[in-house]
Amino acid sequence: MRDYYEILGIGRDASPEVLKQAYRKEALKYHPDRNPGDAEAETKFKEAAEAYEVLSDSQKRANYDRFGHAGLRNGRGQGPRFTDVNDVFSTFSDIFGSSGHGSIFDEFFGGPGRSRRAGGARGRRGEALRVPLSLTLQEIAEGAKKRIKVHKKVACERCNATGADGGVFDRCDRCGGSGEVREARNTIMGHVVSVRQCSRCGGEGRAARKICRTCNGEGRTNGQDTISVNIPAGVVEGMALKVRGGGNAGWRGGPAGYLRVEIREIEDERFVREGHDIYHNAFVSFPDAALGTELEVPTLKGKARIKVDPGTQSGKLLRMRGRGLVDVNTGRSGDQFIRIHVWTPRSLSADEKRVLGTLRRSPAFAPRPEKDQKSFFNRVKDVFS
Numbered sequence: 001m002r003d004y005y006e007i008l009g010i011g012r013d014a015s016p017e018v019l020k021q022a023y024r025k026e027a028l029k030y031h032p033d034r035n036p037g038d039a040e041a042e043t044k045f046k047e048a049a050e051a052y053e054v055l056s057d058s059q060k061r062a063n064y065d066r067f068g069h070a071g072l073r074n075g076r077g078q079g080p081r082f083t084d085v086n087d088v089f090s091t092f093s094d095i096f097g098s099s100g101h102g103s104i105f106d107e108f109f110g111g112p113g114r115s116r117r118a119g120g121a122r123g124r125r126g127e128a129l130r131v132p133l134s135l136t137l138q139e140i141a142e143g144a145k146k147r148i149k150v151h152k153k154v155a156c157e158r159c160n161a162t163g164a165d166g167g168v169f170d171r172c173d174r175c176g177g178s179g180e181v182r183e184a185r186n187t188i189m190g191h192v193v194s195v196r197q198c199s200r201c202g203g204e205g206r207a208a209r210k211i212c213r214t215c216n217g218e219g220r221t222n223g224q225d226t227i228s229v230n231i232p233a234g235v236v237e238g239m240a241l242k243v244r245g246g247g248n249a250g251w252r253g254g255p256a257g258y259l260r261v262e263i264r265e266i267e268d269e270r271f272v273r274e275g276h277d278i279y280h281n282a283f284v285s286f287p288d289a290a291l292g293t294e295l296e297v298p299t300l301k302g303k304a305r306i307k308v309d310p311g312t313q314s315g316k317l318l319r320m321r322g323r324g325l326v327d328v329n330t331g332r333s334g335d336q337f338i339r340i341h342v343w344t345p346r347s348l349s350a351d352e353k354r355v356l357g358t359l360r361r362s363p364a365f366a367p368r369p370e371k372d373q374k375s376f377f378n379r380v381k382d383v384f385s
Contacts, residue, residue: 156218165208181198219251220248275334276334306338
């Protein structure tokens with residue numbers, strides 16, 4: 001398997017901008033529309049897209065730099081494997097733009113995001129969509145299967161996604177059925193011939209004899225779909241999961257776009273999350289802190305009891321190993337920390353005041369921070385097991 005940096009012709013210290021420029025160069029060079037019928041060029045086109053997909057992701061790139069291709073197969077970050085050249089176009093259009101207004105993609109290949117070669121399969125890939133998905137901390141800890149209702153473009157049932165009533169088409173009289181229009185220009189670089197998508201037939205080389213009234217010839221209409229998404233345990237706020245085919249339906253029978261499910265985390269009343277560790281505040285009375293006690297505390301897997309040693313100071317951290325959140329990349333679990341707070345009563349009876357007044361004069365109740373105080377980092381090492 002070839003080295004990704006070698007495929008793109010860049011060094012291992014290449015910046016994101018250099019990486020993008022290198023991919024742009026290779027993709028233009030080996031694009032199937034410029035190399036029709038060339039199997040070797042198609043392979044190199046897919047290799048370049050695969051290399052860029054890995055190296056443009058900071059986590060995957062770090063794993064690849066450290067472990068090579070093995071780092072993408074053992075759970076540290078699965079790299080892409082493009083088996084069909086059509087799978088490359090979503091990455092390709094991200095780099096070359098999808099506006100349709102004079103981008104490099106348009107100049108060379110006749111329009112954004114096409115899912116076909118010239119004279120080949122009909123239709124164009126649908127647009128990608130993004131939807132937020134809110135998850136509780138419990139769902140994040142355990143993983144979840146969610147069903148998401150998405151408002152999107154769906155295939156037109158009336159015309160079977162063809163855009164034509166009865167499915168009858170005639171050859172486009174502008175491009176002669178090729179789907180492309182060639183334009184010659186004289187520039188300072190010489191005689192340049194550019195190839196653009198035919199605007200009359202949308203690059204298909206054919207036109208509907210009678211346009212479908214339901215979809216106005218697009219082959220798709222407004223609708224909605226319910227999509228099932230498996231959420232792995234340990235996802236974090238802002239992480240996006242890509243669902244193939246979950247986006248808008250393609251134009252006139254083209255493949256559907258991707259759906260990006262963006263994770264949102266619902267604030268939990270019991271815990272504060274810091275990375276893969278979680279923190280819970282526990283309150284104890286002054287007598288319990290002085291004499292020691294046991295507390296029942298919540299965890300992500302139910303209730304648990306912890307021991308509070310005699311003389312425990314307010315702010316002490318007790319660690320419960322492995323009770324935190326799993327790392328979605330490594331599979332290792334974080335810890336749960338219990339932060340002890342000594343509760344001071346706000347109102348006292350006369351008898352309670354008298355008892356505390358007596359205790360206040362005892363030497364044992366005089367604060368001695370130089371003896372008991374620990375740094376934060378040492379407190380974190382206190383372990384409950």
